[in-house]
Amino acid sequence: MDSTIPRILKTPILAMYHDDRRQLLTLEVELPDVKSENITLLMHENSFYLKAFSETVEYFGSFFLDGPVDPEKATAVNEKGMLTIKAPYKESFTCARYVPIQ
Numbered sequence: 001m002d003s004t005i006p007r008i009l010k011t012p013i014l015a016m017y018h019d020d021r022r023q024l025l026t027l028e029v030e031l032p033d034v035k036s037e038n039i040t041l042l043m044h045e046n047s048f049y050l051k052a053f054s055e056t057v058e059y060f061g062s063f064f065l066d067g068p069v070d071p072e073k074a075t076a077v078n079e080k081g082m083l084t085i086k087a088p089y090k091e092s093f094t095c096a097r098y099v100p101i102q
Contacts, residue, residue, distance in 0.1 A: 007058040012050065014063060018089070025056065025069055027085040031059055036078040043071035052083075067091075 014031040031039065033054040042049040045068045051060040067089050074087035 005056070007053060007056060009058050009060070011061045012052070012059040014061075016063075016066065018066070019100040023089055025065060025067070025089060027063075027083075027089050029083040029085070029088075030081060031078065031083050033057075034059070034078070034081070034083075039076075039078060039083065041076055041085070042082075043069070043070060043074045043085075045071060045090070048085070050083075 003070065015028040018025050027048070029050060031052050031054075033056075034052045035054075038054070039052040040050070043052050045065075047062060047064050049062045051058075055058065065087075068091065069087035072088065074085060076083060076085045078084075
């Protein structure tokens with residue numbers, strides 16, 4: 001009898017922010033205990049797809065970005081349970097504006 005325990009399926013926790021000059025988008029994805037070779041990352045201009053797994057958990061999801069990026073220039077580093085993705089924007093936030101909070 002096979003005693004393999006199935007992996008728990010989860011959507012990873014994600015933080016997304018840009019630099020002060022609005023030229024570089026940074027994504028931080030929590031992937032505890034996941035080795036780099038167990039991560040699949042597919043970047044598009046306006047979204048990305050992620051699938052990753054550890055011994056007990058499988059993470060997956062598709063996420064929209066806040067503006068078009070250049071996926072050819074994107075970089076990703078997996079360190080201590082945090083996958084950090086950096087991608088330059090294709091254009092600046094010409095149509096974005098700050099909304100006052102009351």
